[in-house]
Amino acid sequence: MVMFFQQILNGLTLGSVYSLVALGLTLIYGILHIPNFSHGALYMVGAYFAYFFAGSLGVPYWGAMAGAAVVVALLAVASERLVFRPLRGAPVLHDMIAAIGLLLFLEAVVQAIWGADFHRLQSPHTQIVHLFGLVAPAQRLLIVAAAFALMLGLHLFLQRTVMGSTIIAMAQDREGAALVGIDASRVSMVTFAISGALAAVAAVLFAPISLVYPAMGDLVILKAFVIIILGGMGSLPGAILGGMVIGFAESFGAFYISTNYKDIIAFALFVLIMSVRPSGLFPGGVR
């Protein structure tokens, strides 16, 4: 029974990280219809900047996370301005090719600067928490708590602020948004910044219990795509729930079946759910 609850905690941890990445991806898809493969590279760059801030400059963990979030948000905005904006109006395939190009470019740059080696990002929270007879590494609890706090913050931002409403308005009707005077390029930039910051935070939360290396974002972005297709493209609750579904499937699959099949489980589940519900769990876009 203890092992069962242990797997729940693991599933929540993985699910939280996946959800954060998927939220950024689905926001961009919902508003700009760009399948942003470079999102995985932003996740990776976030981990590297935190590693740089914490390791080379001696910034504390949470400060390094904030720094990485800012840097990656700016990088995401730059990618919108320099890569995706000029492609506005072009077929979606062009966006996709550009995004994959950007992914490879960023990986190559990171590899040129920091090398192809594996690095470790240290977290100050290495204690083990004993809770109701369960053993939980503090970092895992932090991941879950931070992720849920961010999701709540994002929800409040989108529902309660004027700027949040402009993002939702543009997702629901682009032309209607332009006609009330909402500036599409400003909304795009804000969306890219949020999405980049979410990816960076997810990476920095997860890095202390995994590793930092140039290709670390590849599998994550593939899974994030699986998640947003599962959840319904553009749906925010879908991204969170889809993230949890994949996180739980992986942690339980790894424990009860085999760790070797951990990554296959997500994709097998994807095929299964898609064959039953082809439009995803929550079709209908950004609300």
Place this chain on the structure above:
Amino acid sequence: MLRLDGLTLHYGQFRALDRVSLHAGPGELVVMLGANGAGKSSLFLAISGLRKLSAGSIRFNEREVARDKPSDIVASGIVHCPEGRKLFPGMSVAKNLMLGAYVHRRDRRGSDALIDRVFGLFPMLHDKRNDPAGSLSGGQQQMVAIGRALMGRPQVLLLDEPSLGLAPLVVRQVLAAIKAINAEGTTVLLAEQNAYAALQIADRAYVIESGRIVMEGDRQTLLNDESIRRAYIGA
């Protein structure tokens, strides 16, 4: 107040607007008559800055606005209520209306007062204010769309086919509301296929065919014109 001169618009090779010139004075209600595809919507989208002009000028309050951004055009006082309404279907009616006041977001108090006036004009929207706009009937959605445009504090209101797809009784309500808005001093440019009903409330009208203005005149002239009666009124 609003004066278009030689407006030309292309979609690729296709010329959607061909040297369109027209004007609307303060407080006027001007109707644009024309069949589907004649260029009425293109004209309105061009005025709103959502379509790039090949040539021509748009002067509003003696200022050239033809190259301005859509958000600046709304802020300057030209507000467009589009064909197909273009509401935010998942948002509540009240939120749709408040987003209509987006360019005036620093004046929250003014917008709160204005939303009460919109509810006064369309009392039923007040009852439905917390419902998602997408759940309303076509006529009610049209009222939300007009209300949202009013929240932008228009000096000139562009209304594109507000009666499209509505039941005759609802069409009369919508047109009465438009007349009331106009009577309070807002200049209205109204595109309609429903020529007879639209001409009843118009001061003047233009007829547009294949992207060109082919006729203009006051209400009586057009109502009595034989070719207009044949083509648009069917009597």
